[in-house]
Amino acid sequence: MSIKRVGIVGSGIMGSGIAEVSAKAGFDVVLRSRARASADSMVAGLEKSLAKQVDKGRLEASDRDAALGRVRAVTDLEELAECDLVIESIVEDLPTKQQLFDDLDRLVGDGALLATNTSTLAVVEMAMRTGRPDRVCGIHFFNPAPAMPLVEIVRAITTSDDTMAEAREFAEACGKSPVEVRDQAGFIVNALLFPYLNNAVKLYEAGVASRDDIDAAMKGGCNFPMGPLALLDLVGLDTSVAILEALFAEFQDPNYAPAPLLRRMVSAERLGRKTGQGFYDYRK
Numbered sequence: 001m002s003i004k005r006v007g008i009v010g011s012g013i014m015g016s017g018i019a020e021v022s023a024k025a026g027f028d029v030v031l032r033s034r035a036r037a038s039a040d041s042m043v044a045g046l047e048k049s050l051a052k053q054v055d056k057g058r059l060e061a062s063d064r065d066a067a068l069g070r071v072r073a074v075t076d077l078e079e080l081a082e083c084d085l086v087i088e089s090i091v092e093d094l095p096t097k098q099q100l101f102d103d104l105d106r107l108v109g110d111g112a113l114l115a116t117n118t119s120t121l122a123v124v125e126m127a128m129r130t131g132r133p134d135r136v137c138g139i140h141f142f143n144p145a146p147a148m149p150l151v152e153i154v155r156a157i158t159t160s161d162d163t164m165a166e167a168r169e170f171a172e173a174c175g176k177s178p179v180e181v182r183d184q185a186g187f188i189v190n191a192l193l194f195p196y197l198n199n200a201v202k203l204y205e206a207g208v209a210s211r212d213d214i215d216a217a218m219k220g221g222c223n224f225p226m227g228p229l230a231l232l233d234l235v236g237l238d239t240s241v242a243i244l245e246a247l248f249a250e251f252q253d254p255n256y257a258p259a260p261l262l263r264r265m266v267s268a269e270r271l272g273r274k275t276g277q278g279f280y281d282y283r284k
């Protein structure tokens with residue numbers, strides 16, 4: 001396989017998870033955060049996550065040490081220059097991601113693959129910011145990345161067959177089960193999932209049922225592992241609003257317009273687990 005060194009940009013929920021998956025799969029990982037403090041806390045989080053797996057007997061201590069030895073946390077984007085694949089996993093905002101693709105295209109070797117972990121944004125809009133639109137695709141992991149088997153490999157209209165094949169090979173080397181999908185907002189999973197999550201918030205907002213009863217109903221009635229409000233907290237409410245806005249912009253379907261309560265909660269910085277408070281309180 002031609003991919004040996006993987007760069008990851010963004011050390012939030014997903015960037016950290018993708019770093020863990022890639023390092024455990026044997027790739028050299030360069031994880032780029034903007035601030036030294038978040039780079040350090042990502043490494044601390046990775047150490048904690050791998051230590052838990054060793055304690056539970058799911059990982060050998062020697063494999064933990066080897067995985068940690070393969071991860072380098074950096075703050076300078078230029079450190080990604082030698083990567084064979086760079087996956088961006090920064091905030092779900094198109095202009096911000098486009099600026100990053102400009103920079104990556106300038107810094108990273110010509111043959112390298114550039115990928116986005118976007119949940120809904122148009123991959124072609126990032127690809128066209130580069131001089132290599134055929135070498136850009138989506139590699140969309142699910143949350144939490146170490147646990148979820150699915151990866152959506154997204155083909156922009158500019159993406160070459162070779163790029164798709166290499167991205168699939170990478171996902172499989174990470175132990176994932178990839179599916180291929182065209183570059184349409186929401187791809188497969190979020191196009192189906194987010195109308196459901198949004199409607200759960202509308203039910204809650206309308207007072208049709210309590211938070212706990214909505215979540216209990218979907219667990220008990222549909223055998224889902226989590227209720228929709230708990231799942232929104234896991235995804236992050238800011239990311240969820242961004243996903244719904246992208247779906248709405250693409251399809252103009254009012255069903256995708258974010259429930260007003262979601263926006264209010266984002267304004268109040270109740271983003272879910274990552275800020276300690278969302279539909280549930282995680283601070284205790």
Ligand SMILES: NC(=O)c1ccc[n+]([C@@H]2O[C@H](COP(=O)([O-])OP(=O)(O)OC[C@H]3O[C@@H](n4cnc5c(N)ncnc54)[C@H](O)[C@@H]3O)[C@@H](O)[C@H]2O)c1
Nearest residue numbers: 010011012013014015089090091092117118119141143235
């Ligand atoms: N949360 C999920 O369930 C989930 C699942 C799959 C894919 N995604 C996608 O992954 C990406 C990251 O989401 P996340 O949940 O990890 O978000 P997060 O909020 O946990 O992390 C976002 C990261 O982006 C960085 N960032 C913010 N503004 C930036 C800027 N201007 N320039 C560079 N970096 C910046 C932050 O420092 C942080 O490291 C998004 O595209 C999101 O749609 C999220």
